[in-house]
Amino acid sequence: MSKTGIGVIGCGNISQKYMTAMRQFPNIELRAVADMRQSVADVRGREFNVPAMRVDQLLKRDDVEIVVNLTVPLAHTDVSLAVLNAGKHVHSEKPLGVNVAEARKVMDLAAQKNLRVGCAPDTFLGGGHQTARKLIDDGAIGTPVAGSAFFMCPGHERWHPAPGFYYLRGGGPMLDMGPYYITDLIQLLGPIASVMGSVSTPRKERLVTSEPMNGEMIPVEVATHVAGTLEFVSGALVTIAMSFDVPKHRHTPIEIYGTKGSILVPDPNRFGGEVQVAKLGGDFEAMPTTHGNAEGEYRSIGVADMAAAIQNNRPHRASGALALHALEAMEAFQTSSDEGRRVKLETIVERPAMLPPGLPTGQLD
Template sequence: MAKIGIGIVGLGNISAAYLKASKQFPVLDIRGVADMNPDAAKARADEFGLKAVALDALFADPSIDIILNLTIPKAHVDVGLRAIEAGKHVYSEKPLGIVFAEAQKLIAAAKAKGLRVGSAPDTFLGGAHQTARKLVDKGALGQLVGGTAYFMCPGHERWHPNPAFYYEQGGGPMLDMGPYYITDLVNLLGPVAKVFGVGTMVRSTRTITAKERAGEVIPVHVPTHVSGTLIFHNGAVVQMAMSFDVAGHKHVPLEIYGTNGTLIVPDPNNFGGQIELLKNGGEWANIDTDMPYADGNYRSIGLADMAHAILADRPHRANGDLALHVLEVMEAFDTASRNGAVVEIATPVTRPAPLSENLTKGKVS
């Protein structure tokens, strides 16, 4: 199999998940890792049997085709632009950027050079979400009416060793968790047309309880409870709430409503999970997942799909246009909250193509 050379920038908390999952996709050949902290790069390289190099050397390496950008959110666009300037494709952790206008510059720069941008999340390519997509596409729900999308917790300072960035510009529950939910909704329902909502910040500081920095107080600079409504181009209306201020809740992560039935979609932060379907006049029924990539953490499948797409000269699914659309939608919640008005979404996007039903593990088609 032909391979695509991958260079990783940023060896923080999420990099281990990518490095473990990438071993399941033979098309990915990781040829170097780099970090502003050379010790972090060396430690991760030693852990996975890779080569740690300086940042300049990584960007200059002609054997690297895609820069996998796993830096913190506020560095995503700068690192992406540097990759484009070096003549390389870039695949970023979510979100694509923390400011829509800045992320637009990244997409424009890539298109001007004929290079690709990809972005997490890729969980919508998981077997459970692709099975849910198939049910929607086959008309199991009838005419689509709407849905709900909920993520609410007490905050990431409970478990994350360095949680401060979740409460700085570029953080908050919407930019952190919103990408999973909105991307899966676009996968299921198509593009968003309008947004209205409100965001609140109920505390100006948070106290870390994770053992690494327990007791440290950090400031809060972003809304930590965001709620509102997405209106899709197909007419579906979805209520959404993302919060770091709630002890717990009993809403399921995603429900999709149609004139003929209701679909329970598993947590979009995971690749698998139980799907449930209620048809009009019937009973709730568990739906078996009949697509691959539902039985583990495949955080690299979007990168692998991008690599296969480069080789086959076809569009990739977790693409820059999709990520930019999702970022515009997330930013629209803040704009709507500040202005007290409905915000129209301008970015065009096409629903990503569904995965083939005949995939074998290790391939993406």
């Protein structure tokens, strides 16, 4: 199997998970890393035994075909455009851009240059979520008619060493955590037709309690509690809430309700987890996992799938089109709240293909 060369721009917290996970996929190989802070790139380079260099140097390497963009949200668009202008495919951390207008620049340039765009999250390709997908497609709960999706916590300033960006433009609970939930819902239920939402920002500053910034106040520029309804093209209605303002709650991450039963979907920020189904009139029961990649950290499976898709001339699953559709839905909550109306989405996307059941970990086709 030929290996596709991978470069990484952005060597912060999440990069270690990506680079570690890359080792599990035989069709990709990490070739170089870069960061605007050379010292940070040097640390990752030594850790993974690859060259650490400037961004412009990485973009000139002939042995790098896909660049993984792991910069902060405000830099996603500029870095992705630079990657595409260098003639390389790009896979970005979420969100694809801080707004739809920025993300469209990436998609338009990729189309002009006949290059591919991928985007996190790729957790929906994990065994727990693919198992849920197969059960729904096989009619285990009948026709899906409704659902719920909840992520609510007190905020990331409790644990992250540099949490400020979570509260600036491009951050907030919807753009930070919403991609996991909404992307998974799209792969389970299909495209979204419209959004109705309400948002609030209870505090204009947040007190950091993590180290090394313990005791510092950080400004808040975005809504920190977002709630509303997603109406899917299929007709299913999903209630959703994303919040950095909730001390504790008891909601499960995702539930889908059908005409013949209900399904509990695992945490979409994880690849594995137990799937439970309750038939009409019955209790919830754990379902056997039908897919590999069930447990553990696979936060490069979307990159590996893109590489396989390029080699086999097929669509890749964690695509820019999927990310753009999810981003438009997330942006619509603020628009709906500001304007007091239902927002109909302009983008449309097909559900990404389900992974074939029964494949061993690391295999995609």
